[in-house]
Amino acid sequence: MMNLLRLQSRRLKWLPINMSVRNLVSWEPMGEPLPGYTVVLACMKRLAPLAAANLRLCARQDCPRMSEMILVFDCPVGDVPAGVLDAVREVAPSIKVRLVGYGERQDEVARRFNWGWVYSWLSWSLAIGQTRTRAMIIHDLDAMPIYPGLFERLYDNWLEEGAEFCGICPYQRNFVTKEMALVATYEMTLDAAYLREKFRPFDLLNKFRLVDGRLVNFDTLLNPQWLSPRRSRAERPIDETWLVHPSLVIGNYIDLVSRRKNFLGVDHSLPVLPYFLYLGGDGDSLAAAGPQLAVPWARSVTVFGHEMGIDGIVPEHWAWMEKQIRRLEQALFGETRPEVKDYLRGFISRAGEHRTVGVETGATAVADR
Structure with missing residues (x-):
């Protein structure tokens, strides 16, 4: 009974967010996908130097099968800082970069709540709707790749597992247990075509549920994992020296x-x-x-x-x-x-x-x- 009351309390707390973002993003089923994979970096205008640094590190990757890298900024594309544009031009010989920004309404809602969960959900949802490949790697803004074959290895792991969600470590916070077999989002490779066919963007947002009598907070992108068959999730750890995160x-x-x-x-x-x-x-x-x-x-x-x-x-x-x-x-x-x-x-x-x-x-x- 107590957990049921807590569930209702959490859902009530999130009601303003849910009402504001429910129809903030939309996508269509993916057509014929391009070969290879897309790397997505969710960026903040306030941390533009971090985005530039990360992009330059990504340009050091040996990534022949990368179709493109999508940088999603929490502002209109026209407001992306000059330092980032300079970095995009600098890495152009190595990787193809596409900038995606928030629309006016999306920008207003995100700034109103100013919460990491809203930013991550909105940026990743926009990227999923924009990507032209099935395989999409979520590369965290605060994750600095060192091993030059990192992205290629993540893509190979995804291909070998045949799973819709292939992560490098389990998610075990907010009362999510190891037995639930959910994988963390950072450096996760996911099937964007699967998500666009089976789910709405709103389904990716945090959800609260009772699981075996306990209140569980399904963080961004955990809800579609939980609602998908167990075989859709795979964990393939990487060497700790490959990434500073x-x-x-x-x-x-x-x-x-x-x-x-x-x-x-x-x-x-x-x-x-x-x-x-x-x-x-x-x-x-x-x-x-x-x-x-x-x-x-x-x-x-x-x-x-x-x-x-x-x-x-x-x-x-x-x-x-x-x-x-x-x-x-x-x-x-x-x-x-x-x-x-x-x-x-x-x-x-x-x-x-x-x-x-x-x-x-x-x-x-x-x-x-």
């Missing part, structure tokens, strides 16, 4: 700048974001946050125009974030650049004895350089 960075950034959360007492990966933006040519947040992170007693830092709590980040996570930043630096530049080393001072002191850089051995170790 501090999960939930984009959603947490939105929560921070919308004042929904201040992250005091919370473990999170937002300190990686200034570095990602620096990769895209914007060093302001790196310069602002670095000295604050280095203050041993600081419980928060002021970054992105807001106070962000760091007191809940555990030492092991500071160590993990340093490792990811250095892994990407060394993949791109052969070593960690001086200004990035300086930014990492606070990470190192906060990790303490849990630091792994230069300590671990084996295939996944990262050197202290």
Whole structure:
């Protein structure tokens, strides 16, 4: 009875969103698909340097079967920042890029709610409706590919499995259990033709259901997985060194700048974001946050125009974030650049004895350089 009441409460809370977005996107069944696969990157205008950095990393991929890359921006195409347009022109010899933007009504609704779930659902739905290949890879904005054969491997895994949803790891949050066999969306390869034939865009939005008596929040794209046969889902893990991906960075950034959360007492990966933006040519947040992170007693830092709590980040996570930043630096530049080393001072002191850089051995170790 209690979970039934909670279910009704959650659905009531989501009612304004559901009513506003129900008919915000539409699509038609796919005609004759093009061969190969499409890579989709859902982008934010506010994080344009991150989109530029990610795009340049994607251009380093060896991807002969990629049909195109679709960048979906949370604004009209005419408002996409110049830095992104420069990056698109720069990578043109390597990959074909198509820009997709929100329509006026879509832009208004997304800005009104200013919530990561709405942005991800809207951007991915637009991409699914636009893609011309059956296979579509959802590449997260905060996921930086290192291994040059990543996208080709994801596509091969999808072909070999013959599943409509082929992910690299299980989804196990919001009371979704391993036994439910749902896969996470990041770096997922899905069958866009299947979704356009069997589901409406609204079906991809978060849904709340009772499963075996417990309340389950089906995150974006989990609902169609759950409503599809078990054989439609497959999990094919990848090597951790292939990708630098501090999960939930984009959603947490939105929560921070919308004042929904201040992250005091919370473990999170937002300190990686200034570095990602620096990769895209914007060093302001790196310069602002670095000295604050280095203050041993600081419980928060002021970054992105807001106070962000760091007191809940555990030492092991500071160590993990340093490792990811250095892994990407060394993949791109052969070593960690001086200004990035300086930014990492606070990470190192906060990790303490849990630091792994230069300590671990084996295939996944990262050197202290």
